[in-house]
Amino acid sequence: xxxxxxxxxxxxxxxxxxxxxxxxxxxxxxxxxxxxxxxxxxxxxxxxxxxxxxxxxxxxxxxxxxxxxxxxxxxxxxxxxxxxxxxxxxxxxxxxxxxxxxxxxxxxxxxxxxxxxxxxxxxxxxxxxxxxxxxxxxxxxxxxxxxxxxxxxxxxxxxxxxxxxxxxxxxxxxxxxxxxxxxxxxxxxxxxxxxxxxxxxxxxxxxxxxxxxxxxxxxxxxxxxxxxxxxxxxxxxxxxxxxxxxxxxxxxxxxxxxxxxxxxxxxxxxxxxxxxxxxxxxxxxxxxxxxxxxxxxxxxxxxxxxxxxxxxxxxxxxxxxxxxxxxxxxxxxxxxxxxxxxxxxxxxxxxxxxxxxxxxxxxxxxxxxxxxxxxxxxxxxxxxxxxxxxxxxxxxxxxxxxxxxxxx
Amino acid sequence: xxxxxxxxxxxxxxxxxxxxxxxxxxxxxxxxxxxxxxxxxxxxxxxxxxxxxxxxxxxxxxxxxxxxxxxxxxxxxxxxxxxxxxxxxxxxxxxxxxxxxxxxxxxxxxxxxxxxxxxxxxxxxxxxxxxxxxxxxxxxxxxxxxxxxxxxxxxxxxxxxxxxxxxxxxxxxxxxxxxxxxxxxxxxxxxxxxxxxxxxxxxxxxxxxxxxxxxxxxxxxxxxxxxxxxxxxxxxxxxxxxxxxxxxxxxxxxxxxxxxxxxxxxxxxxxxxxxxxxxxxxxxxxxxxxxxxxxxxxxxxxxxxxxxxxxxxxxxxxxxxxxxxxxxxxxxxxxxxxxxxxxxxxxxxxxxxxxxxxxxxxxxxxxxxxxxxxxxxxxxxxxxxxxxxxxxxxxxxxxxxxxxxxxx
Numbered sequence: 083x084x085x086x087x088x089x090x091x092x093x094x095x096x097x098x099x100x101x102x103x104x105x106x107x108x109x110x111x112x113x114x115x116x117x118x119x120x121x122x123x124x125x126x127x128x129x130x131x132x133x134x135x136x137x138x139x140x141x142x143x144x145x146x147x148x149x150x151x152x153x154x155x156x157x158x159x160x161x162x163x164x165x166x167x168x169x170x171x172x173x174x175x176x177x178x179x180x181x182x183x184x185x186x187x188x189x190x191x192x193x194x195x196x197x198x199x200x201x202x203x204x205x206x207x208x209x210x211x212x213x214x215x216x217x218x219x220x221x222x223x224x225x226x227x228x229x230x231x232x233x234x235x236x237x238x239x240x241x242x243x244x245x246x247x248x249x250x251x252x253x254x255x256x257x258x259x260x261x262x263x264x265x266x267x268x269x270x271x272x273x274x275x276x277x278x279x280x281x282x283x284x285x286x287x288x289x290x291x292x293x294x295x296x297x298x299x300x301x302x303x304x305x306x307x308x309x310x311x312x313x314x315x316x317x318x319x320x321x322x323x324x325x326x327x328x329x330x331x332x333x334x335x336x337x338x339x340x341x342x343x344x345x346x347x348x349x350x351x352x353x354x355x356x357x358x359x360x361x362x363x364x365x366x367x368x369x370x371x372x373x374x375x376x377x378x379x380x381x382x383x384x385x386x387x388x389x390x391x392x393x394x395x396x397x398x399x400x401x402x403x404x405x406x407x408x409x410x411x412x413x414x415x416x417x418x419x420x421x422x423x424x425x426x427x428x429x430x431x432x433x434x435x436x437x438x439x440x441x442x443x444x445x446x447x448x449x450x451x452x453x454x455x456x457x458x459x460x461x462x463x464x465x466x467x468x469x470x471x472x473x474x475x476x477x478x479x480x481x482x483x484x485x486x487x488x489x490x
Numbered sequence: 491x492x493x494x495x496x497x498x499x500x501x502x503x504x505x506x507x508x509x510x511x512x513x514x515x516x517x518x519x520x521x522x523x524x525x526x527x528x529x530x531x532x533x534x535x536x537x538x539x540x541x542x543x544x545x546x547x548x549x550x551x552x553x554x555x556x557x558x559x560x561x562x563x564x565x566x567x568x569x570x571x572x573x574x575x576x577x578x579x580x581x582x583x584x585x586x587x588x589x590x591x592x593x594x595x596x597x598x599x600x601x602x603x604x605x606x607x608x609x610x611x612x613x614x615x616x617x618x619x620x621x622x623x624x625x626x627x628x629x630x631x632x633x634x635x636x637x638x639x640x641x642x643x644x645x646x647x648x649x650x651x652x653x654x655x656x657x658x659x660x661x662x663x664x665x666x667x668x669x670x671x672x673x674x675x676x677x678x679x680x681x682x683x684x685x686x687x688x689x690x691x692x693x694x695x696x697x698x699x700x701x702x703x704x705x706x707x708x709x710x711x712x713x714x715x716x717x718x719x720x721x722x723x724x725x726x727x728x729x730x731x732x733x734x735x736x737x738x739x740x741x742x743x744x745x746x747x748x749x750x751x752x753x754x755x756x757x758x759x760x761x762x763x764x765x766x767x768x769x770x771x772x773x774x775x776x777x778x779x780x781x782x783x784x785x786x787x788x789x790x791x792x793x794x795x796x797x798x799x800x801x802x803x804x805x806x807x808x809x810x811x812x813x814x815x816x817x818x819x820x821x822x823x824x825x826x827x828x829x830x831x832x833x834x835x836x837x838x839x840x841x842x843x844x845x846x847x848x849x850x851x852x853x854x855x856x857x858x859x860x861x862x863x864x865x866x867x868x869x870x871x872x873x874x875x876x877x878x879x880x881x882x883x884x885x886x887x888x889x890x891x892x893x894x895x896x897x898x
Contacts, residue, residue: 336745367882
């Protein structure tokens with residue numbers, strides 16, 4: 083059974099994702115789709131607007147066959163490690179033939195050329211990157227500038243976020259000598275806003291989230307497939323979202339208010355003295371709400387992008403120590419295949435994966451495997467504190483929730 | 491100027507407290523009153539219903555001249571250490587002549603006799619206490635039983651909470667060879683509920699808090715002096731209360747959900763394997779709200795009283811390590827005199843205290859003394875997370891708030 087892998091966040095699942103999903107099957111001729119999906123904390127360092135099982139449910143309703151969780155160590159990580167974790171996971175299933183991702187470039191060749199060069203990490207490139215970083219640029223800017231300088235004519239513009247992710251998917255495939263064949267399709271741009279594609283209205287996930295927070299879910303309904311809308315209606319009516327950083331302001335402020343700079347510096351992404359900056363900025367808020375928005379605004383500099391800072395706040399909030407984020411540690415990749423949901427076809431895939439993969443397939447969390455998933459279990463507990471009422475079941479949902487099944 | 495000390499929590503200040511205040515002046519003939527008051531976390535291990543400055547304001551409105559904060563290390567502590575901290579603080583002011591406390595016994599002699607005996611901590615008493623503890627009793631029960639056995643006829647009933655506190659005030663005075671002269675007055679009993687004293691309605695603070703939480707502040711108004719009512723109205727209208735453990739459920743659940751048993755065991759009061767019990771109980775809640783009430787109910791045993799468990803939760807929430815609660819550490823007593831408010835007469839007292847006391851008098855927190863008060867500063871930040879909206883100023887109020895002044 084030909085199977086295509088996709089790497090998604092579905093925050094929330096919209097018509098652009100549906101377009102990508104259909105194209106992924108069309109261009110690869112795949113019958114089955116495996117989606118590696120971020121759990122409760124996403125690549126830009128934000129909590130998801132709805133929980134991971136709800137988003138998996140929407141993915142299955144669309145037609146995905148198997149939804150696997152990208153562990154939080156990789157999901158809330160810079161593009162390089164997000165891509166590495168996701169591609170390793172797809173590769174380790176041993177059932178995925180192709181990977182299809184959207185990119186602004188829309189064609190594979192320039193991305194692949196850059197990836198093949200970068201996969202070897204040539205010394206000259208690393209030197210160039212160091213020079214660019216020393217100029218005080220953020221990492222993505224420095225990386226982009228180094229690539230432009232080193233790659234010459236035809237280097238892809240990796241300041242475009244999907245080119246950048248795509249490039250790193252390709253680098254990961256290359257380094258892993260993965261048998262998975264990559265494809266790319268043109269990414270629907272955010273300025274496709276309100277453009278009609280196959281009769282559906284496409285808006286970016288960012289625009290849709292803004293609409294939900296500012297005007298309510300129903301206002302955003304025209305941009306969402308029925309199944310997404312139904313799932314979100316149910317979740318939000320139960321007080322489980324819409325979740326934003328502000329929903330987690332109390333635990334975050336608790337965490338930041340009860341630690342010294344030295345204690346803060348123990349966590350991943352808190353480097354280059356950022357621990358002192360965090361405490362100074364928190365003290366400097368003085369008048370007005372202690373919102374995460376105000377905190378991030380005050381923290382931001384040319385060097386530290388908002389996404390870098392948000393990811394740092396995730397590491398602090400989840401108390402993930404620096405030791406978990408060394409290159410050696412991260413290169414090992416995810417050590418388990420955590421199933422969030424599957425269809426009938428997905429059930430077949432799971433049987434194959436259990437037979438072929440060297441990683442354990444986890445559909446139920448219990449005493450025997452809880453330690454393995456401890457970071458994701460903790461992420462779920464913290465995420466549940468964003469809900470309207472603290473709920474004992476939601477706090478430990480990883481222990482109780484069976485994989486979501488597709489209807490029919 | 492003859493000065494009487496009182497040890498209070500004012501949670502909230504009611505007519506029983508007013509009665510005690512007037513009696514304290516009457517029986518001692520004092521012109522001035524110094525109140526040592528718990529800050530944001532109280533002796534029974536609960537957050538105060540309103541903040542420390544608001545409660546100090548009510549005390550000043552009643553006529554207190556100087557309100558000093560009992561540091562959180564001592565305020566949310568067993569009777570022995572609560573009393574030790576408060577009595578040491580009063581003694582260290584060097585301006586307090588008398589101490590007047592309410593007790594169920596209502597006369598000093600039996601309490602003083604027991605105190606003089608216990609101050610020497612005779613070996614035989616300690617042996618007896620150990621035996622009682624080994625029977626599985628809670629510490630207060632065991633202590634009471636040992637005293638009854640050892641003290642013979644006429645030993646005070648220290649299962650009555652104010653007898654117990656009073657006994658420990660007397661033990662502390664004895665051990666410190668304090669020049670402060672003790673007095674006791676009969677304590678208004680909780681079953682004086684609705685009894686009229688000098689035309690006012692007396693209800694216990696517990697009953698009043700229950701009324702506030704269940705029926706609203708106005709319903710409790712008949713049991714509160716005007717000044718208390720005015721202060722609480724203003725505080726609650728601004729979203730700063732009424733604060734209960736449930737208001738702190740999110741930070742507490744955050745703290746409990748992100749630590750292993752070994753990490754929990756680092757904190758004060760988490761002993762005898764309670765760390766395992768906490769995690770097991772949290773996991774066992776499973777269905778329904780993750781409320782602090784349900785957690786405490788499930789944690790409670792014959793051995794662990796609710797107050798012991800609540801104090802333990804304070805230690806965990808404030809991340810106060812075991813090392814801060816060794817006997818040697820606690821015996822040193824508070825190392826500063828933190829002023830929450832004063833009257834004109836209090837201003838004179840403060841001048842005397844600054845001249846006579848070996849402890850620093852702190853009216854403003856700044857860079858130079860913040861480390862000294864770090865536990866109280868942290869307690870304020872955590873307490874402010876119980877408010878309706880996270881507010882930057884409230885989180886760091888210790889740095890900004892000048893002492894409250896009495897009107898006129």
